[in-house]
Amino acid sequence: MFIGGGWRETAARLPVEDPATGQVLCGVSDASPDDGLDALAAAANAQAGWAATPPRERSDLLMRAYRLLLEETDRLALIMTLEMGKPLSEARGEISYAAEFFRWFAEEAVRLDGGYMPAPGGGSRFLVTRQPVGPSLLITPWNFPLAMGTRKIGPALAAGCTCVVKPAEQTPLSMLALADVLVRAGLPAGVVNVVTTSDPAALMTPLILDARSRKLSFTGSTAVGKILLEQCARTVMRTSMELGGNAPFVVFEDADLDEAVEGLLAAKMRNIGQTCTAANRILVQRNVIDDFARRLTERMAALPMGRGTEPDAVVGPLIDTEAVTKVTDLVADAKQRGATVLLGGDVADRPGNFYPATVLTGVPDEAAMCHTEIFGPVAALTAFDTEAEAVERANDTPYGLIGYVYTENLRRGLRVSEALETGLVGLNQGVISNPAAPFGGVKESGLGREGGFTGIDEFLETKYIGVKV
Numbered sequence: 001m002f003i004g005g006g007w008r009e010t011a012a013r014l015p016v017e018d019p020a021t022g023q024v025l026c027g028v029s030d031a032s033p034d035d036g037l038d039a040l041a042a043a044a045n046a047q048a049g050w051a052a053t054p055p056r057e058r059s060d061l062l063m064r065a066y067r068l069l070l071e072e073t074d075r076l077a078l079i080m081t082l083e084m085g086k087p088l089s090e091a092r093g094e095i096s097y098a099a100e101f102f103r104w105f106a107e108e109a110v111r112l113d114g115g116y117m118p119a120p121g122g123g124s125r126f127l128v129t130r131q132p133v134g135p136s137l138l139i140t141p142w143n144f145p146l147a148m149g150t151r152k153i154g155p156a157l158a159a160g161c162t163c164v165v166k167p168a169e170q171t172p173l174s175m176l177a178l179a180d181v182l183v184r185a186g187l188p189a190g191v192v193n194v195v196t197t198s199d200p201a202a203l204m205t206p207l208i209l210d211a212r213s214r215k216l217s218f219t220g221s222t223a224v225g226k227i228l229l230e231q232c233a234r235t236v237m238r239t240s241m242e243l244g245g246n247a248p249f250v251v252f253e254d255a256d257l258d259e260a261v262e263g264l265l266a267a268k269m270r271n272i273g274q275t276c277t278a279a280n281r282i283l284v285q286r287n288v289i290d291d292f293a294r295r296l297t298e299r300m301a302a303l304p305m306g307r308g309t310e311p312d313a314v315v316g317p318l319i320d321t322e323a324v325t326k327v328t329d330l331v332a333d334a335k336q337r338g339a340t341v342l343l344g345g346d347v348a349d350r351p352g353n354f355y356p357a358t359v360l361t362g363v364p365d366e367a368a369m370c371h372t373e374i375f376g377p378v379a380a381l382t383a384f385d386t387e388a389e390a391v392e393r394a395n396d397t398p399y400g401l402i403g404y405v406y407t408e409n410l411r412r413g414l415r416v417s418e419a420l421e422t423g424l425v426g427l428n429q430g431v432i433s434n435p436a437a438p439f440g441g442v443k444e445s446g447l448g449r450e451g452g453f454t455g456i457d458e459f460l461e462t463k464y465i466g467v468k469v
Contacts, residue, residue, distance in 0.1 A: 001028075001029045001031055001035060001039070001193075001194060001195050001196060002176065002179040002183075002192070002193060002194040003035070003038050003039045003042055003193050003194075003195070004038070004039075004042035004045075004189055004190050004193065005042075005183075005187075005188070005189025005190055006189075008029065008035070009029050010029040010030055010031065010032070010035065012029070012030035012032075013027035013028065013029070013030055014027060014028050014029065014030040014169060014172065014196055014197065014198045015027050016028060016083055016170075016171075016172060016173060017083075017170075017320075018082055018083070018085075019084070019085040019316075019317040019318065019319050019320060019352060019353045020085055020307040020308065020309075020316065020317045020352045020353075020354075021307075021351060021352055022351065022352060022353070025082055025083060025173075026173075028172050028173070028176065028196045029196055030196070030197055030198050030199075031195040031196055031197040031203055032197075032202075032203070033202055033203055033205075033206050035195055035197075035203075036164070036166075036195050036197075036203045036204065036206065036207050037206060037207070037210070039164045039193035039194075039195050039207075040135065040137075040164055040193075040207050040210060040212055040213060041212075042189070042190035042193050043135040043136075043162040043163060043164050043190055043191070043193055043212075044135050044162070044212040045190055046162045046188060046189065046190030046191050047132075047134055047135050047161070047162045049188065050132075050157075050160055050161070050162050050188065050191050051131070051132045051160040051161075052160075053160070053188075055109045055110045055112065055158075055160075056109075056110055058106075058109045058157055058158055058160065059106040059107070059109040059110050059158070060106075061106075061157070061182075061185050061186050061187065062102045062103070062105055062106035062109065062154060062157060062158060062185075063102070063103065063106045064185035064186060065102050065181055065182055065185040066099045066100075066102040066103040066106065068181045068184060068185055069095055069098060069099035069102065069150075069178075069181060070095070070096070070099050072181070073092055073095045073096065074092070075177075076091075076095050076146065076174065076177055077091035077092045077094075077095055078091070078309070079173050079174055079177055080094065080095075080145060080146060080171075080173075080174050081308035081309055081316075082173075082308075082309070083145070083170070083171045083172075083173045083174065084142060084143070084145055084170070084171050084174075084308075084319065085272065085307075085308050085316045085317040085318070085319060085353070086271050086272060086308055086316055087308045087310075087313045087314060087316050088308055088309060088313075090270070090271060090308075091308065094144060094146055094147050095146060097147045097433075097435070098144075098146040098147040098149070098150040098151075099150070100435040101147065101150040101151045101154040101435045101451070102150055102154050103435075104154065104435040104436055104451070104455075105154035105155050105157070105158040105455070105456060106154075106158065108155070108158050108453070108455075108456050109157075109158035109159075109456075112130055112159070112456070112460070113130075114127070114128045114129040114130055115127075115128035116128070119466075123468065123469065124466050124467055124468050124469060125466075125467040125469055126464060126465075126466065126467075127464070127465040127466075127467055128462060128463070128464050128465075129462075129463050129465065130460040130461065130462055130463070131160070131460065131461050131463055132159045132160035132161045132459060132460060132461070133159070133161060133214050133215045133238050133459050133460060133461050134161060134162075134212075134213075134214035134215065135161065135162050135163065135164070135212055135213055135214055135215070136152075136156050136161045136162070136163040136164075136213075136214065136215035136216070136217060136459060137163070137164050137166070137204065137207055137208065137213050137215065137216045137217070138152040138153065138156065138163050138164070138165045138166070138216075138217050139165075139166050139200070139204065139216070139217070139218045139219065139220065139228075140152065140165065140166070140167050140168060140175065140219060141168050141219045141220050142167075142168035142169075142170040142171040142319055143271055143274045143275060143276075143319070144271070144275075145167060145168065145171035145173075145174035145175060146174045146175070146177075146178060148219050149165060149167070149174070149175050149178055150178070151435070151439075151450050151451060151455075152165075152217045152219075152450070153165065153178075153182075153192060154455075155450075155455045155456040155458065155459050156215075156217075156459050157191065157192070158456055158459075159456050159459035159460050160459075161215065161459045162190060162191045162192070162193075163191075163192055163193070164193045164194075164195060164207065164213075165179075165192065165193065165194045165195070166194075166195055166196075166197065166200060166203065166204060167194065167196060169196070169197065169198050169200065170319055170320065172196040175194055175196075176194060176196070178194075179192060179194045204228075205231065208228065208231045208232060208235075208237065209231065209234060209235065210235075211235055213235070213237060214237060214238060215237065215238045215239075215240075215458075215459060216228060216232055216237055216238070216239050216240070217239075217240040217448075217450075217458065218239070218240070218241055218242070218243075219242040219243075219276075220242075220243065221243065221244050222243040222244040222399070222444050222445070225241045225243040225446070228241075229241065238458070239447060239448070240440075240446075240447060240448035240449075240450065240458045241446040241447040241448065242276070242439070242440060242441070242445075242446045242448075242450060243276075243399075243401075243441065243444060243445050243446040244276060244373055244399055244401070244444070244445060245276040245277060245278075245280070245373060245399050245400075245401030245402060245441065245445055246280050246281065246370075246371070246372070246373060246397045246399040246401075247267070247277060247278060247279050247280045247281070247401060247402045247403055247404065247422075248279075248280070248281045248282075248283055248393070248394035248397075248403045248404070248420070249264055249267060249268075249279035249280075249281065249282045249283065249403075249404040249406075250283045250284075250384075250390050250394060250403070250404065250405050250406065250416065251264075251282070251283070251284040251285065251288070251292060251406045252285050252387070252390075252405075252406065252407040252409070252412065253285040253287055253288050254407055254408045254409055254412075255288075255406035255407050255408060255428075256406070256408060256428075257288060257291060257292055257295060258295065259406070259428065260292065260406040261292065261295045261296050261299055262299075262430070263404065263406060263426070263428065263429060263430030264279055264282065264296060264379065264404075264430060265296075265299060265300070265430070266430030266431045267279040267404055267426065267430035267431065268282075268377070268379050269300075269303065269314070269315070269357070269377055270431065272315060272316050272317070272318060272376065272377055273374060273375060273376045273377040273378065274318065274319065274323070274375045274376065276373065276401055276402075276445075277401065277402045277424070277431075277433065278373070278374070278375070279379070279404060279430075280369070280370075280373060280374055280380070281370055281380065281382070281393075281394070282379055282380055282381045282382070283382060283383075283384050283390050283393060283394065284381055284382070284383060284384070285383070285384060285385070285390075286383040286384065286385055289361070289381060289383045292381070293342060293359065293361050293381055296359060296379060296381075297342045297343045297359045300343055300344075300357040300358075300359055300377075300379065301343055301357070303315050303357050305348065305354060305356055305357070307352070315354075315356065315357050315377055316354075317352045317353040317354050318353045318354070318355055318375075318376055319353065320353055321353055323353060323375060323376065324347060324353050324354075324355055324376075326375065326376070327355050327374060327375070327376035327378060328347055328355070329368075330367075330368055330369040330372070330374055330376075330378070331345055331358060331360070331369075331378060333367055333368045333369070334360055334363050334364075334367040334368070334369055334380065335360075337363075337364050337366060337367050338362060338364055339360045339361065339362050339363045339364070339367065339380070340360065340361050340362050341358070341359075341360055342359040342360065342361055343356075343357060343358055343359040344356040344357055344358030344359065344377075344378075345358050345360070355376050355377060355378075356377070357377045358376075358377060358378040358379065359378075359379045359381070360378065360379065360380050360381065361381040361382075362381070362382065362383075363380040363381060363382045364382070365382070365393065365396075367380070370382075371397070387412065387415075387416065390416070391416060391419045391420070394420055395419075395420065395421045397443075398443055398444040399441070399443060399444050399445045400421045400422045400423060400441050400442040400443035400444070400445045401422060401423060401424060401440075401441035401445035401446070402422050402423070402424040402425065402426065402432075402441070403417075403420040403422040403424075403425050403426070404425070404426040404427075404429075404430065405417055405420070405425065405426070405427050405428070406428055407428070413427050413428070414427075421442060421443060422441065422442065422445075423439075423440045423441040423442050423445065423446070423449075424439065424440075424441070433451075434451070435451050435452075436451065436452060437451055437452045438450070438451055438452035438453070438454045438455065439451045439452070439455075
């Protein structure tokens, strides 16, 4: 653990496994609730000093961390691949993506603005300023163990907030490595604290209920997010929630099918399908679905499966055995309900948490995989007839993170993009996440936005000062 500017070990150890082999890589400290409270105390004690640090100094620290991340891409990518499983090429891409959040918010740190205006009735002036919300609790997921950390830590530090970071128990090594990078970039003691634990609820609940905590940013499942929101309500804590998705991927008959297949591969197979932005329900207009399915199956059949450290591996292991079981059950349910398997469909016969690239067609709306995130390399295709039907089915979910639309008709593309009940839309594009753009969902997919010009607002309070003249 990293608390108050120093490294701390516990007698209790949390094992970190390689999902490609099931073997234990190493152990890290397994924090207790008392360790968590120590981390919060360190963040609270450092808050006033960090808030008073000139924005340019906060910016410079983030820029130094940005450069260090890029310099150490290969080392950090290997750590990530070993603990999470994604291919090294994707891990290197995540390091670059993660570093960009530090660069973006380094630039935003010196652009915090306010306002000044005369009162409409005269006699006073309105002075508006923004101040850091205070000590922040940041909970990050296992699927992007570094980028989801920088996406939260970057704006927190830029705004002048200290923080306690709780990484996912499956992937603590990347966050501990990030803490080391921040230290070498000049991080003051107590400004960022990292606690690793096998019991997140026991560790985090006291911190959430502690009045010193003023902000919670969480990326994870909707079910857990709802629990955290209930807890945050007790102290009326500021929250940002990036929760689950159920992304529709809509392909119209006038789409460039080769381009749509490539976009689907990017949206479906990134991170072995284990992303909240993964294409989940693939809706293809009926008169082109057979052609689209054939092209997609050919491309997915050519994707090599293997450990992420193997040079050609594209389909790595899923995060754990529970993930394999979930995907297996979802595919079995779809087959039982009439779906046709064009590729894959059975657990890989090899050690580790592998599931092969799979294509299903004729997946009925009542199949379980149409109502929950698959979180695996399974493409589930179903046909639609009209634009109105596509929009209705795409929106028939309590989730609203992202949707994808492929069409060569500009009017249709804008029409459908605006009709989708999602916070994000990829129009003829399979990956749209960018540190310079606002990321977040609607409905049960979350609250608030990360990245872009609005990302830093989540860590700032607006204060109005009335000045008599």
